[in-house]
Amino acid sequence: xxxxxxxxxxxxxxxxxxxxxxxxxxxxxxxxxxxxxxxxxxxxxxxxxxxxxxxxxxxxxxxxxxxxxxxxxxxxxxxxxxxxxxxxxxxxxxxx
Amino acid sequence: xxxxxxxxxxxxxxxxxxxxxxxxxxxxxxxxxxxxxxxxxxxxxxxxxxxxxxxxxxxxxxxxxxxxxxxxxxxxxxxxxxxxxxxxxxxxxxxxxxxxxxxxxxxxxxxxxxxxxxxxxxxxxxxxxxxxxxxxxxxxxxxx
Numbered sequence: 713x714x715x716x717x718x719x720x721x722x723x724x725x726x727x728x729x730x731x732x733x734x735x736x737x738x739x740x741x742x743x744x745x746x747x748x749x750x751x752x753x754x755x756x757x758x759x760x761x762x763x764x765x766x767x768x769x770x771x772x773x774x775x776x777x778x779x780x781x782x783x784x785x786x787x788x789x790x791x792x793x794x795x796x797x798x799x800x801x802x803x804x805x806x807x808x
Numbered sequence: 809x810x811x812x813x814x815x816x817x818x819x820x821x822x823x824x825x826x827x828x829x830x831x832x833x834x835x836x837x838x839x840x841x842x843x844x845x846x847x848x849x850x851x852x853x854x855x856x857x858x859x860x861x862x863x864x865x866x867x868x869x870x871x872x873x874x875x876x877x878x879x880x881x882x883x884x885x886x887x888x889x890x891x892x893x894x895x896x897x898x899x900x901x902x903x904x905x906x907x908x909x910x911x912x913x914x915x916x917x918x919x920x921x922x923x924x925x926x927x928x929x930x931x932x933x934x935x936x937x938x939x940x941x942x943x944x945x946x947x948x949x950x951x952x
Contacts, residue, residue, distance in 0.1 A: 721864075722905050741933050771903060773865045800872055801905030806831050806860035807889040807897050 771802040824888035837883035886912035904929035
């Protein structure tokens with residue numbers, strides 16, 4: 713099972729500079745765990761584990777094919793062979 | 809240093825004025841590796857707030873994919889502060905996620921005069937930089 717994962721510039725330090733890596737998993741959580749085994753530290757940039765329940769970090773956008781994974785079950789989103797997962801850190805800020 | 813052609817600087821200010829008192833935000837894309845801002849892309853502020861901005865996540869995906877297809881990158885990421893100075897806040901610094909971009913801040917706190925300043929934000933460190941309009945430079949000798 714192969715899922716293409718597109719990595720944003722700011723996280724390429726974890727993947728040795730690679731813009732795209734491959735992983736596998738039945739859910740997004742599984743895929744992230746799989747990636748973290750080869751690219752240690754990557755999971756912590758994507759998942760917030762504090763406070764008891766793990767969830768995707770608020771200011772990281774993760775997309776499954778063409779949709780925001782927040783609407784597909786977040787970490788529980790089911791994946792299939794051939795899917796593409798894209799990670800884009802949110803562009804945000806402000807005076808506050 | 810950021811080289812920002814006059815019309816692009818004017819477009820940033822116009823966008824900020826139009827969205828005031830909410831913060832405006834957007835990108836200016838340019839050819840990858842060129843450091844030249846060329847293509848102005850105003851973005852929706854999904855927060856619609858006078859003190860916070862965030863790109864809509866689907867709009868961001870579309871724009872980032874488009875830049876990728878065109879071999880471009882986000883050369884400038886701009887946003888406005890509507891009541892404070894054109895300087896990166898702690899929030900701006902903590903969310904800066906494009907280490908190669910010039911972060912342009914506009915302040916619309918004064919109704920007559922917009923402040924426009926540019927910064928690099930890398931690993932939590934802010935460095936202000938000069939903005940020059942394209943074509944500025946040392947005096948050239950007149951042609952013979």
